[in-house]
Amino acid sequence: MSYSTRIEQIAGHLNYPKGLLSGHVAIITGSGQGIGAETARLFANEGAKVVVSDIDASKAKDVTNQINESGGSAIAVPGDMLDSAYIDELVKKAADFGNGKIHIIVNNAGYTWDGVIHKMTDKQWDNIIALHNTAPFKLVRAAASYFRVKDGEPRNIINISSTSGLHGNAGQANYALAKAGVVGLTKTIAKEWGPAFGVRANTVAFGHIMTRLTAAKEDGAFVTTPDGQKIALGIPQAQKAGRGAGGEHQDIPLRRPGTATEAASSILAVASPLFSYVNGQTISVTGGRNM
Ligand SMILES: NC(=O)c1ccc[n+]([C@@H]2O[C@H](COP(=O)([O-])OP(=O)(O)OC[C@H]3O[C@@H](n4cnc5c(N)ncnc54)[C@H](O)[C@@H]3O)[C@@H](O)[C@H]2O)c1
Structure with missing residues (x-):
């Protein structure tokens, strides 16, 4: 169904199947927890068929079960976005689930592996670029034949930045380099696949959202690299406490971090027909930080 028809439906001019994403097939990477899991739930609530992709198989299955038990439709396709064979499998399983169609990709999987420039290792550098840039590129490339189509149905790609x-x-x-990189990737998709196929591509850049990435490092969350190295996640308490005289959130006009649900809501908004004429943009979801 075309965007203009959906806008007419949402505006109440036509009867329509309920849900902003009714019938759309969406791959959401990193949707086992945090922002991605919330995005999966919100998309499913709006009628999307959701492909839950995450390296953490048990969390991916939990999210999938919750969606299916509450009347939505989801499958779990667990795996590592750093593995090219997994990316091909993800696209194949999504297309099978979607009866030959994929409408939305949200490139969300990721984590931070911090270090000051003079101490950053090649491995730290390569790992973060591979996960935040190369993997989204490979996923979009692998799914190209499902986006470069002319069936009158909306297609859009959302890349998550910071x-x-x-x-x-x-x-x-x-x-920082990787998250800047996705902005260029997004705009290139918009320019390559917009004219002939109507594909929209946008970047959503988050500020401080409450997930394990921004929780206290002392909580002990970690990820494991393909060669078995553990990377601690979170922000050290001392660093959090030292942020600004008036407290941790002084640089945020709303004076608070965002919730994963708020972050996911912005992704839903961008994916929805309400944003049908928003293309190639970088949307900051920060509570006003960095204006
Ligand atoms: N939380 C924030 O404040 C914030 C701010 C800006 C940007 N972001 C971005 O938002 C996205 C989601 O982050 P979050 O805060 O929800 O983190 P999170 O850790 O809660 O969730 C990220 C998910 O990605 C998965 N993942 C990590 N590596 C993977 C891999 N190799 N293959 C497949 N899945 C993998 C993890 O298992 C996890 O479930 C990330 O791209 C992050 O960089 C977050």
């Missing part, structure tokens, strides 16, 4: 990518951040040269 204020670190738009503004830089001390200790995050690797992540």
Whole structure:
């Protein structure tokens, strides 16, 4: 169904199947927890068929079960976005689930592996670029034949960025470069696949969202690299406490971090027909930080 028809339906001019994403097939990477899991739930609530992709198989299955038990439709396709064979499998299983169609990709999987420039290792650098840039590129390339189609149905790709990518951040040269990189990838998709196929591509850049990535490092969350190295996640308490005289959130006009649900809501908004004429943009979801 075309965007203009959906806008007419949402505006109440036509009867329509309920749900902003009714019938759309969406791959959401990193949707076992955090922002991605919330995005999966919100998409399913709006009628999307959701492909839950995450390296953590048990978390991916939990999210999938919750969606299916509450009347939505999801499958778990667990695996590592750093593995090219997994990316091909993900696209194949999504297309099978979607009866030959995929409408939305949200490139969300990721983490930080911080270090100041003069101490950052090649491995830290390569790992973060591979996960945040190369993997999304490979996924979009692998799914090209499902986006370069003319069936009149909406297609869109959302790449997740960060204020670190738009503004830089001390200790995050690797992540800042990678998160800036997805902005260029997004705009290139919009320019290559917009004219003939109507594919939209946008970047959503988050500020401080409450997930394990921004929780206290002392909580002990970690990820494991393909060669078995453990990377601690989170922000050290001392660093959190030292942020600004008036407290941790002084640089945020709303004076608070965002929730994963708020972050996911912005992704849903961008994916929805309400944003049908928004294309190639970088949308900052930061509570006003970095204006
Ligand atoms: N939380 C924030 O404040 C914030 C700010 C800006 C940007 N972001 C970005 O938002 C995205 C989601 O982050 P989050 O805060 O929800 O983190 P999270 O750790 O809660 O969730 C990320 C998910 O990605 C998965 N993942 C990690 N590596 C993977 C891999 N190799 N293959 C497949 N899955 C993998 C993890 O298992 C996890 O479930 C990331 O791209 C992150 O960089 C987050």
